[in-house]
Amino acid sequence: MSINIGRLIVLFQAILGVINSYLIIKVFGLGITSDTFFLSMAILFSFYLFLVMPFEQFIFYFHKEKSKKNEGKYISYQYILSLLVCVIGFILFMILKPFLISLYTTDSELSVNITNTINYLFIGYAIYPICYVIEKHASSIGKINSSIMLELTPNIGVFLGLIISIFHDIESLSLIFMIRSIFIYIELLIGVYLIEKIKFDFNLEYAKSQWLTSSLYSNKVKLIKTLPTIIIEVMISRVLSNYSQGYVSIYYYANRFAVILKQIVIGPSFKIYQNKISDNISKSNIKDMFNNIYTYIKESLLIYTFTAIILYFLIPQVFMFVGVDKLSVDDVDKIKDFFVVLSCTQVLIIIENSISFIMFSMEKIKVMMFSYLSSTSAFLMSLNVGDFFYSTKPLFTIGSSLIVFYLFMVLINLFGGYCEKNRIL
Numbered sequence: 001m002s003i004n005i006g007r008l009i010v011l012f013q014a015i016l017g018v019i020n021s022y023l024i025i026k027v028f029g030l031g032i033t034s035d036t037f038f039l040s041m042a043i044l045f046s047f048y049l050f051l052v053m054p055f056e057q058f059i060f061y062f063h064k065e066k067s068k069k070n071e072g073k074y075i076s077y078q079y080i081l082s083l084l085v086c087v088i089g090f091i092l093f094m095i096l097k098p099f100l101i102s103l104y105t106t107d108s109e110l111s112v113n114i115t116n117t118i119n120y121l122f123i124g125y126a127i128y129p130i131c132y133v134i135e136k137h138a139s140s141i142g143k144i145n146s147s148i149m150l151e152l153t154p155n156i157g158v159f160l161g162l163i164i165s166i167f168h169d170i171e172s173l174s175l176i177f178m179i180r181s182i183f184i185y186i187e188l189l190i191g192v193y194l195i196e197k198i199k200f201d202f203n204l205e206y207a208k209s210q211w212l213t214s215s216l217y218s219n220k221v222k223l224i225k226t227l228p229t230i231i232i233e234v235m236i237s238r239v240l241s242n243y244s245q246g247y248v249s250i251y252y253y254a255n256r257f258a259v260i261l262k263q264i265v266i267g268p269s270f271k272i273y274q275n276k277i278s279d280n281i282s283k284s285n286i287k288d289m290f291n292n293i294y295t296y297i298k299e300s301l302l303i304y305t306f307t308a309i310i311l312y313f314l315i316p317q318v319f320m321f322v323g324v325d326k327l328s329v330d331d332v333d334k335i336k337d338f339f340v341v342l343s344c345t346q347v348l349i350i351i352e353n354s355i356s357f358i359m360f361s362m363e364k365i366k367v368m369m370f371s372y373l374s375s376t377s378a379f380l381m382s383l384n385v386g387d388f389f390y391s392t393k394p395l396f397t398i399g400s401s402l403i404v405f406y407l408f409m410v411l412i413n414l415f416g417g418y419c420e421k422n423r424i425l
Helices: 002-028 032-051 058-067 071-104 108-125 128-140 144-167 173-194 204-241 247-266 269-282 286-322 329-361 365-389 394-424
Strands: none
Touching: 002 032, 002 144, 002 247, 032 071, 032 108, 032 128, 032 173, 032 204, 032 247, 058 071, 058 128, 058 269, 071 108, 071 128, 071 204, 108 173, 128 144, 128 173, 128 269, 144 173, 204 247, 204 365, 204 394, 247 286, 247 329, 269 286, 269 329, 286 329, 329 365, 329 394, 365 394
C-alpha cells in the first residue's frame, strides 16, 4: 500500500514536472530568458552538490549506527553539521558567484542576465543542506513517501510562479525564483513536522570520530561522483552557449522529458533499493543483495525502454495538444533528437546508479575513483574530438560524449562488481 502511494506521489511529481516544462515554454519560449532559467538552476544545483558531500552516505551510516545503538548521536551530529554547511555555503557563494557564472557560459549577455536573477534563487538554496538531510533522514526511517513529498515542494513553487506569470502576462524570472525559494522554506517546516521527534544526544567526541570516518568517506564518495557531473554540465553548457540562443534550453527541455520519464518508471523503487542494499550489507546478507540488484535493474530497464519509445512518438503531439506557439517544427525535432540520446543515457544511469551505490556502500573507493576518472577522461576526449570534427552538429557531439561516459562507467563498475562477487563467494 505504501509503495503504491509512493508511486502515485512520484507520478504526481513527474506530471508536475511535465506541466512546469510546458509552462516554461509557454512563458519564455526558446531564447536568452529560458537559457538564463536553466543555467541559473544548473549553477546552484552543481554548487550545492559539493556542499552536501558529507551527507551522501547518510542512509548507509544511519543503519550502521542504528545497529550500534548510536542513532541519536548520529542524527544530532548530521543536523548540526548541516547548519554549519549552510553558513559556509552562503559565504562561498557570495565570493565565487562571478567565477561560477563564467564557468557555464561565454555569452556576456547571458552572464549579465544570470547575475541579475540568481540571487533570488539562492535565497532558497541557502538552506538546501538542511532540507537534504531531512529528506535522507525520512528515507532512512522508512518514510519514503514523506521524503518524496519534500523533494516535490520546490517544484510546486515553480509551478505557482509560472501560473502567476501567465495570468499577469509578465516574464519575470526573479518572481519565479523568489516563490521557489519561499517553498524551500516551506519544505523545511514540513520536514521538521514530519520527522519524528528526535532525542538530540550531541557528543563532541562522537562527532569528531564521525567526521574522521563516515563524513570524510562521504566527502570522498561525493567528490568522486560530483566532479564528473559538474564537469559534464559545465562543458555541455559552454558548448551549447556557443550556438544560437535557445540551444541550451532545447537540451534542458529534452533532458527534463528523459529524467521525468525515469521518475515515473522508477518511482520510490530506488530509495527502497538503497534501504534494502544498505540493510543487506550491514548484515552481510550477500545473496539477498545480488537478488535485489538483479530484480531492480531488470524491472526498471524494461519499463523505461518501453515507455521512452512511446514518448518519443508522442512529443510532437504533446506540443500540438497544449498549443505551444513559441516552438517551431524544427525546434520540436531538435528536442526529439536530444530526447533519444538522453533517454539512452538514462538507461545507462539506471544501471550505473544501482551498481555504484553498492561499491560506495562497500567502501570500494579505489574502484570508483578509477571508474569516474577513466569515464570523465573518455567524455572530455570524445567531446573535444566531436566539437572539432562536427562543430555544426551539437547533438552528435554531446550525445556521443554522454553515451561514452556512462558506458565506461557501467562497464568498469560491472567488472569491479564481478571481481568483488568472486572474492566474496
